[in-house]
Amino acid sequence: MPKLKPDTQRARRDNILEAAEICFARSGFHATSMQDICREAGVSPGALYVYFSSKEDLIAGLAERNRQEFQARFAQLAEATDFFAALEGIGQAYFVEDEAHRRQICLEIGLESTRNATVGEIHRSVDEFVASNFENLFQRMIDDGRIRPAHSAAALARVFMVFGDGLFWRSAVDRKFDMAKTIPDVVEVIRQLLNPVEDIASRRPGTPLGEAAE
Numbered sequence: 001m002p003k004l005k006p007d008t009q010r011a012r013r014d015n016i017l018e019a020a021e022i023c024f025a026r027s028g029f030h031a032t033s034m035q036d037i038c039r040e041a042g043v044s045p046g047a048l049y050v051y052f053s054s055k056e057d058l059i060a061g062l063a064e065r066n067r068q069e070f071q072a073r074f075a076q077l078a079e080a081t082d083f084f085a086a087l088e089g090i091g092q093a094y095f096v097e098d099e100a101h102r103r104q105i106c107l108e109i110g111l112e113s114t115r116n117a118t119v120g121e122i123h124r125s126v127d128e129f130v131a132s133n134f135e136n137l138f139q140r141m142i143d144d145g146r147i148r149p150a151h152s153a154a155a156l157a158r159v160f161m162v163f164g165d166g167l168f169w170r171s172a173v174d175r176k177f178d179m180a181k182t183i184p185d186v187v188e189v190i191r192q193l194l195n196p197v198e199d200i201a202s203r204r205p206g207t208p209l210g211e212a213a214e
């Protein structure tokens with residue numbers, strides 16, 4: 001049999017990951033079998049095992065894919081001239097535009113991480129990667145004089161992670177929740193936490209945060 005081209009191999013691997021994500025989100029990690037994933041992906045067991053040896057291996061592949069996607073989106077945020085507009089755009093991408101099963105799988109992996117040591121290690125590594133990126137960005141913004149928060153960059157990053165967890169949970173469990181309407185409100189709360197310097201300069205003395213001087 002001729003060897004598959006790298007692009008073809010990558011496409012097949014991505015197809016299997018997408019199928020696994022759908023199955024895990026629909027039925028849960030334990031209830032999903034490798035055969036279920038084969039059927040969803042339209043591949044034979046032999047073809048699946050070429051790329052992934054177990055369900056834990058599939059979770060690792062999904063986590064790495066999500067990490068790379070976050071890294072690409074975060075790079076745009078970190079370099080944006082309007083941080084808050086870019087942040088709202090990322091929020092819309094994750095919580096409005098992405099398909100529902102992509103948010104559900106985050107909850108499934110989080111729950112499984114409390115029961116499965118291998119999945120737990122994968123989950124923590126991605127969680128720490130995201131948190132450290134935000135902490136470093138907030139510290140850079142503080143050092144550059146762009147924000148003047150009342151809390152440390154590390155504390156801000158922790159709060160940011162809690163916001164993200166809450167948004168993932170709410171968007172997954174409440175299909176009627178208006179996330180598109182909520183994202184701008186969340187960004188405004190974050191603006192007040194970060195306390196951007198341009199907002200400070202635009203306020204009259206004694207004017208509450210969020211109320212610019214006329």
